[in-house]
Amino acid sequence: MSKDLITGAEALMRSLEHQGVKTLFGYPGGSIMPVFDALFDHRNTLNHVLVRHEQGAVHAAQGFARVSGEVGVCLVTSGPGATNTVTGIADAMIDSTPIVVIAGQVSTSFLGTDAFQEVDLVGITQPITKWSYQIRRPEDVAWAVARAFYIAGSGRPGPVVLDFAKNAQIEKTQYKPTKLDFIRSYVPIPDMNKGAIQTAADLINAAERPLLLVGQGVELGNAQSELRSLIEKADIPAGCTLLGLSALPTDHPLNKGMLGMHGNLGPNINTNKCDVLIAVGMRFDDRVTGNLATYAKQAKVIHFDIDPVEINKNVKVDVSVLGDCKQTLAAVSELLKVNRHTEWIETFKDYEEVELEKVIRPELHPSTDSLTMGEVVRAVSEAGENKAVLVTDVGQNQMIAARYFKFTQQRSMVTSGGLGTMGFSLPAAIGAAFGAPERTVCAFMGDGGIQMCIQELGTIMEQRVPVKIIVLNNNFLGNVRQWQAMFFNGRYSFTPMLNPDYMKIASAYDIPSKKVFTREELSLAIDEMLKTDGPYLLEACVVEQGNVLPMTPPGGSVNQMLLEC
């Protein structure tokens, strides 16, 4: 340990550097000023991105983490600065995104006195974090930061909050670089059980109609190639959850599409026809399962997961394979025999044809003049050779983007799945651009979602973040409007939107932009957007009352999807 005394704020800087942090997203304020002062001397090693609202900082940290696989970091002040991150923390918790949120806090002598900008952040965030801790002494900084990064990034990842009291930022301490990879009460990866591996392999070997569900766990566990080998060896068709979409290339012959409420017909219907259902790194969310009482009742269920809590939480399983799926998938794969399920796989074709006829073709090649959301998404995807990172907001834009964007590369899907946070896409795209600087980042959002974090255009302007912003403008809060049409007698209660002139807004932020109505304009604008070095805003005026189909109505069964509404 160095004998020199440094401030807690300086210890935080050195600890972050020691953890390998290079980028952080934040916003200064009273209770975090000593840290920002220390940051000034570290600005060459710690690239701080000044956002325009703390919610932007936390979503950017999420976007960064999702594409890079590293822990995203966000630095904010106490009180409102801290509470503004709460939505993003909850989002990161439910979507298993590793982030560390460092917030200022009033000095310990003021704690509990309702001091200016004091809020019980640890109390607020305990239920929505893996760990939430208040640093009250400078000598705890190195330990707390090491523990925070270990917890956030290990096992099933998630958010960690460090609530940093101001006196601990100012007071002095000796500093010793600290790494931590063991907490006795915390078992991040459960031990692999050989018996379960064997039972799972036996079940799969005996299966005639196996179906595999790919979740985000495959991406988080870097098990994309293990997954591919397994399904190719045993010839198992797969469906992907929203967050698992890029774990398997869209055009892989065994990728049968997306699961869930607005997923593809084949994997959804065949969920209720398969004899063995193999879930990998997914949590049987209600948007995937629909009515649990009728979900895959005929099938034996095998569940691969790193988190024991997920086992039997929603769907009762026959075999649970706990552990890191990179290892468990490989271990099961080794015991599998080379197999062919040609007849079973053929059955997906019928559903694909129906869906193509009733839904996909009308969406991608509409007979009307107005653009559809789907054709805009597909055109952008293809123009980028299906190599871009997709960031979506929440709602129709999200479901359409998930359905029609194509993936060839892993870790390419950044969306708010579990929490469904409107406003997520713009700041998350900023984070994704920093997390994968060599890649094109395309962010799709609706006219509702862009306005929920529109202030981040300022961050994009200042940093020249090369984000391709595609606004699918239908002058409606489209998803709610669709539900109102389907389930509330078409009473459009507060879903029509009067929109501002987005090109004027873009121009005020010095972001080149185009507004398009026709296919010709669209195609030219996409070319221009992708050729532009730096940010670009493309506003596509799409059919106002477009619907996302097919759809499993809420509470409906997974095999009863509506093809029209």
Added chain:
Amino acid sequence: MEKTIYTIIVHSENIAGLLNQVTAVFTRRQINIESLNVSASSIKGVHKYTITAWTDEETVKTLVKQIEKKIDVIQAHYFTEEEIYFHEIALYKVSTPEFQENTEASKVIRRYNARIVEVNPVFSIVEKNGVSEDITSLYEDLKKLNCVLQFVRSGRVAITTSCFERVNEFLGNREARYSQIENNNHE
């Protein structure tokens, strides 16, 4: 599924704020905690929570996993009444004049195997160890005699009757794992 009373025993590191995290798992699912006791355990630095709640087995299984998932929780397990030895303690403050006037009162105390731990001219304190039903029924009997001024009962404390000490074993395994990591780091 049928509801029954489960005793959930949690061992955790001794860290402030953890109680909140443990109880939040119950409140989130709207499960009422019937009783709760927190104390030091036989293991240094380890706290033990004894919680009782009415629920079904499926729910309690998920509950203990969700509790165990908290970073600083070491282990959480659930037990039916057959799998543990358990006890509660209750104190009854009674009015001394009323209590002494009534000849039935001391009979009741003896019948329940309770004891009088304090007597002064104004009030007396009765103490009763035992199971919930007896404690409640003593309270009802004393209330009939119209002499109860205050009544308080503790949460359940429980000890498992299995011959196998799971927490010790777990911590032993974890320590072995830690030394292994340390050795690898030094190599």
